[in-house]
Amino acid sequence: xxxxxxxxxNSSRLLRARPSGLSTTSLFGASxxxxxxxxxxxxxxEDAISSAPVVLFMKGTPEFPQxxxxxxxxxxxxxxxxxxxxxxAYNVLEDPELRNGIKEFSEWPTIPQLYVNKDFVGGxxxxxxxxxxxxxxxxxxxxxxxxxxxxQ
Amino acid sequence: xxxxxLTPESIIAKLQKEVPEYHNSIVNDISNGCGQNFEIVVIxxxxxxxxxxxxxRTINKILKDEIAAIHAFSCKCFTTEEWAKIVI
Numbered sequence: 001x002x003x004x005x006x007x008x009x010n011s012s013r014l015l016r017a018r019p020s021g022l023s024t025t026s027l028f029g030a031s032x033x034x035x036x037x038x039x040x041x042x043x044x045x046e047d048a049i050s051s052a053p054v055v056l057f058m059k060g061t062p063e064f065p066q067x068x069x070x071x072x073x074x075x076x077x078x079x080x081x082x083x084x085x086x087x088x089a090y091n092v093l094e095d096p097e098l099r100n101g102i103k104e105f106s107e108w109p110t111i112p113q114l115y116v117n118k119d120f121v122g123g124x125x126x127x128x129x130x131x132x133x134x135x136x137x138x139x140x141x142x143x144x145x146x147x148x149x150x151x152q
Numbered sequence: 153x154x155x156x157x158l159t160p161e162s163i164i165a166k167l168q169k170e171v172p173e174y175h176n177s178i179v180n181d182i183s184n185g186c187g188q189n190f191e192i193v194v195i196x197x198x199x200x201x202x203x204x205x206x207x208x209r210t211i212n213k214i215l216k217d218e219i220a221a222i223h224a225f226s227c228k229c230f231t232t233e234e235w236a237k238i239v240i
Contacts (some may be wrong), residue, residue, distance in 0.1 A: 069224065109212050109219045125226050126204045 009077040041101040048098075049115045052088035053145045057102050062089050069124035073112045076131045080140050083147045117143050157187045158218055170214045172198040175232050190221035195235045204229070 012025050027035050028048050054077065054098070060066030077087070092099035092111050106113050106120050114121040116139060121127065130136035160179035167177045175195040183189035192211070199207045207229035210217060219225055230238065 056160070067224075069226075107209070110225070120205070122205050122208065125228060126208060129204060129228070 001144065025027050037101050037104045041097055045098070045101055045105045048088070048090055049118050052115055053086040053143055054088070055115040056087070056089045056112055057092055057098070057115075058089055059091070059093050066093060067111070069110070070112045073114065073124050074128055075115055076127055076136070077114075080131070080137055080146065081146045082140060083145060086145045116140065127144070158190070158222060159187070160190070162214045163190065163192065163215065163218060166214065166218070167192075167194060167211075171196050171210070175235070183223075186223075190225045191220060192225060193230070194227070195230050195232055197231050197233075199229050199231045 048057075054075065056073065058065060058067075058070035058074065060070055065071035065074055074089070077126060090098065092102060102111070102113060103109055108120065110123050114123075114126055114127055121130075121139070127136060130139070160181050163179045164177055167179075168174055171177075171194060173196045175197065177195065178191075178193040180191040181187060181189070182191050192215075194211055198210070202210075208227055211227050211229060215225075
């Protein structure tokens with residue numbers, strides 16, 4: 001929590017650095033309307049979660065969030081000073097299979113969903129309260145997901 | 153949709169019935185009329201010792217069908233002790 005105050009101004013960096021996150025690449029080829037999580041979907045989600053230390057599944061892109069909760073979440077991550085090089089965002093609106101699959105995968109009914117080092121952290125409400133209490137800063141710091149201080 | 157419109161009252165009734173050690177809850181329809189966006193606060197001592205994720209999972213499970221039917225919902229969970237500090 002201590003050194004993190006300095007990084008508060010970093011939000012625009014995060015937003016700019018990955019204009020559309022990884023969201024332009026569709027995770028899946030043909031979208032099949034399956035009810036249950038297929039092995040391929042599960043594998044694709046696991047790959048996505050492993051693709052960066054901080055992974056956000058959101059509606060829209062970091063630059064153009066298409067939902068208030070996703071917008072609030074991306075702003076909080078920016079304010080914490082998350083290193084763009086360690087961050088990936090996936091746009092669930094581009095992929096119905098991802099949109100449904102991630103809910104089942106995380107056993108969580110809503111989007112956005114945040115993963116840090118492959119662990120599910122929570123949705124917007126949880127991130128909001130962790131951000132207020134300082135827990136989010138602590139988690140991101142411990143996970144080495146923040147912009148190094150020298151670069152400030 | 154043929155599902156009946158959700159109301160804050162129906163959600164509160166369900167929480168009252170199914171949340172263990174139910175103390176109180178606040179449910180606001182913040183959808184401006186379409187009934188698709190709810191803000192929920194639940195106070196119960198069953199949240200003691202649980203982190204936020206586990207707390208929300210408890211509520212998500214109870215309101216599984218309701219959540220599936222609406223567009224957006226936000227959920228905050230407190231123990232009676234935490235709640236007492238918030239509303240003084």
